[in-house]
Amino acid sequence: MQRGSGESMKTTVANLKEYTANDIQILEGLEAVRRRPSMYIGDTGIRGLHHLVYEVVDNAIDEAMAGYCDQVSVIVYPDGSVSVEDNGRGIPVDTHPKVNKPAAEVVLTILHAGGKFDNKAYQVSGGLHGVGVSVVNALSTWLELIIWRDGMEWHQRYSRGVPQCELTPVGKADRTGTKVHFLPDDTIFEEKDFSFDVLSSRLREIAFLVPGLKIDLKDLRNNKSVAFKYDGGVISFVEYLNRDKNPLFKEPIYIKGEKDDVLVEVALQYNDSFQERVFAFANLIHTVEGGTHVVGFRTALTRAVNEMARRQKLLKDKDANLSGDDLKEGLTAIISVKLKEPQFEGQTKTKLGNSDVRGIVDSIVYDGLMAFLEEKPDCLRPIVEKAIKARQARDAAKKARELVRRKSAFGGLDLPGKLADCSSKDPEECELYIVEGDSAGGSAKQGRNRTFQAILPLRGKILNVEKARLDKVLSNAEIRTIIQALGCGIGEDFDVNKLRYHRVIIMTDADVDGAHIRTLLLAFFYRFMPGIIEGGHLYIAQPPLYRVQAGKSEYYCYSDKELRNMADKLANKKISVQRYKGLGEMNPEQLWKTTMDPNERILKRVDVEDALAADEYFTILMGDKVEPRREFIESHANEVRNLDV
Template identity: 60%
Template sequence: MVNNEKYDENQIQVLEGLEAVRKRPGMYIGSTSIRGLHHLVYEIVDNSIDEALAGFCESIQVIIHKDNSVTVIDDGRGMPVGIHPKMHIPTIEVIMTVLHAGGKFGGGGYKVSGGLHGVGASVVNALSEICEVTVKRDGHIWYQSFSRGKTVTPFGKIGNTDDHGTIIHFMPDEEIFESIEFEYDTLSQRLRELAFLNKGINIKITDERYEKENQFHYEGGIKSFVEYLNRNKGKIHNEPVYIEGIKNTTSVELAFQYNDTYNENLFSFANNIDTVEGGTHLVGFKTALTRVLNDYAKKFGFLKENDKNLSGEDVREGLTAVISVKLTDPQFEGQTKTKLGNSEVRGIVESIVGDVVGSFLEENPTVGKSIIEKGLNAARAREAAKKARELTRRKSVLESTTLPGKLADCSSKDPSECEIYIVEGDSAGGSAKQGRDRRFQAILPLRGKIMNIEKQRLDKILASDTIRSMITAFGGGVGKDFDVSRIRYDRVIIMTDADVDGAHIRTLLLTFFYRFMRDLIDLGHVYIAQPPLYKVKKGKIEQYAYSDDELDKLLIEIGGKDSSTDIQRYKGLGEMNPEQLWSTTMDPSGRVLLKVSVEDAMAADEIFTILMGDKVDPRREFIRENAKRVSNLDI
């Protein structure tokens, strides 16, 4: 890792001050929720990754301490330690206390960088009760400490060393964050992702609170990433296709592999940033793949001259792909940096992918045949699904006469105030219909078993009466045609019993929404109702508890359990009369609703594959690992 680029105080450019961060933290880290809390770690780790991209860092260590403070250690060059030429204070102080100060603006510090806004270290400092920087560089150990964006101790030498690197220790500020309890699994997932995207780097995470640790190192890079994503799926071909190329100053790395599912999973990154909205690199890949596979199908007779081409949707069925580009001047669309906008990248990716995939298919005819046959089956299913969708759409005129027979609709026609309860069984459905507020609450009872859509194509799914009822009631379509702006209810609330069957139904419904109405979840329209587990009656007073902890507290409040205390454990929603169901579970002034969100698309895909897929061993392992977290298990 030899690189003679100079990186010192002259590369650190200053754009503006730090004042606004503590006032409006959400502008800089997204939110002050658990998501924003984790963002602090990512900002510091991104700086270490930038050192790795520049060729100077081989290992990164993240430690979560018992007090929920975090230390990030890297073996890069170490932050510059000289006096800043314009600010006339130590450069470390500039990096830590001035917003938009970093080596990423003038092009002299870093050629390729992920933390492009240069806000990382200073924002973490501003939002931390304690922030300490230790630098090993130029034969010495240097140290400075800060608090809530302000300097606490002067910068200076505290020892000598032959090592090099940066150590940042910070304690998130409880005045800012809703919680400072880091989630080990969430941090692990992102660090694993970074190790895949930067092959050869060593990343270690240690959690001193629970004595856990993980080490990530992948010489295979994103090829290993695709193998990891597909590990619980049946593969169409054993080895992922791996492509690596460079044009001008843009490097492209791509790996893909087909599996026997009916979903596509495409993940795209630019300079290690997860471009969840895609962008020009993803468009280039999709265009090249569709063109090459159609050319191949025609050349070898899978498609006749007059046959319609396979669509992009057809050729991506069952595809898992990761594309990672690294470029010197990326343009991201939007504040969230989730869509790559560089127009030239599309052509670069298209050219590199087109050449390599074409050669690969010709050299591996068995794999080529399997992929094309999967695409042809997908095309036939797409035509069948199109006809079924048109039938569903014809039925989904917003007049109540054409809505599903079991649906008890609400009187309001304003979607923004309407909500629909998806209820398990006719008994609970009856109580819910009687107890609801008819003006804005609709009830759709589910009849019979819900199909496990994880194992089915859309044409088969649309044959299910239960699923057709939901599609028609919601009014937004399904699959690629789903349009969240057309839905008839702002809130879709799943209301099932608090037992094993209820949990299974919830998982089946969430799998369907995730796979075929994704925006419903992504845009925050799906909720899970929380009915009480217990009714406690003492004398004439009735109270409800929603968990075992709440029951214990309630019993203490009423003076303990005695012969006059009656505790009823609800086995199902049907045991409640309409008034009880309204007051405990449906009344907006007192109910508890859990909003369903997807923090990490990869983790969600993996969980749905494990829980609803064909393979038993991964499911057994998942249950064994997560059994300790289960509450309210009804056996």
């Protein structure tokens, strides 16, 4: 053993001696971005792809916030390229004194080059790192830049970040602005198809946050288009989010103030639902992980409501103060702060860290709430009454959680009786199939690999969590069974590190009922176990839609397109086609072969590309109001695949 260790040490020393200055790589220009794109845009999947558009749009929005732009146009082309055009001042085209190149070329080819560092060109900006459009340029197969400025139209083309020509004037112009047209590099991005819904959701957010700005989105792949313009700002934002709810008071509470060069805007309104929807922005960047502005808001809300409730005798002396958690239920709020030197965690800007912002937001929101509730005291009573009911429900939910916790303690009491567990105890290799019905559950139990595949059959549809508090959710037998099987708790007790299966797979029939059950399960995980989705542990199984028999050979097709292609391929043979509507129609061997065999199956991982859009979809699809659901179905009818009639 000692001899082996000595030889290993000699080898290590030798390697260190060979490690010289010649081994140090210097990546020129934008090559660092192409080598490590995820460092700059988060990832190279669907999220990173859309981030490219946002980086270019952010530059146009900076012009709008500075007061020089009131129109932005985004176009998705059939070849997968995207253009972003604004009517701002146009990127400067004069020569930069330090590098002797046009300023526009500097902005597109040098990291950390931009007009947003000294607060002279832009008082408030989202893209503070100066890497935005240069990163887009680096990660694009080609990029075309058009600038209208100083009475001229200027053009330049790039290929993977490298200029292909000089910035050249091509004619006169009677307008100002910038147009960036780019094609993402398919050698870098795993996903190449832009989502109209994801783009429209982000552009709608921006339009709400910049009152009076008109944003057009056109998708030339399918001739879809939409325009956004909201003069009401964050008030309109809250009204939009609550359009499918029943508000507890008519008009949203609006608070605006400025302190120490930090501008704070807040709009909030309570409704009769059981979910909280709070969305926070810093310099128009959606801070999905919150930050100091959100902490300040929550502190002020709790303090102001308790103080006014005492004054109005809605809380008696013997009553405990309402907590922040009590005041979450039914709250819809938009928090928007604009500041000169925001400190974000990472280039993707998901959390605001400025410590002074907490106190500023707290002070402004507290004063605003106190003034509003003094003027309109009738708005306070429904808020307090709802919070008291929420507290009572939380106490009941705590008892229910304790019961579930005791039953789900691994190594303690028994796991759910209907669970057919796997023999492996390593979460990384274990997977749980949540299966619709006992019939399909039986086939899955017989067809599975018992070493790493567990089966949990559900009887009927689970509770619609959009219409229930946590205590009622925990009283549902099917949901309790799921919680016990997963072993990671729920709500305050949730700990993704205790998850017993690192692949949780929803497997339902390919019919209307199956789709409904799948949506109910997705809503449950999104609302009460979001960590499972964020951790990449939730999947949807894709069983085949058709079984094609040609003589002694059989084939499985997972879409109508696959069926047509298979029919063309087997045109010279006599075939019979079976349409599967239920998993129970497959015997264990077929279910294993088509849907459960890791070497053959198709699994779709559930990701939340846009938290606000996901929240809105679940609220519309599973909420109380019919009209928004009808509008949603009508607008997405053309996207339906495999319709079960």
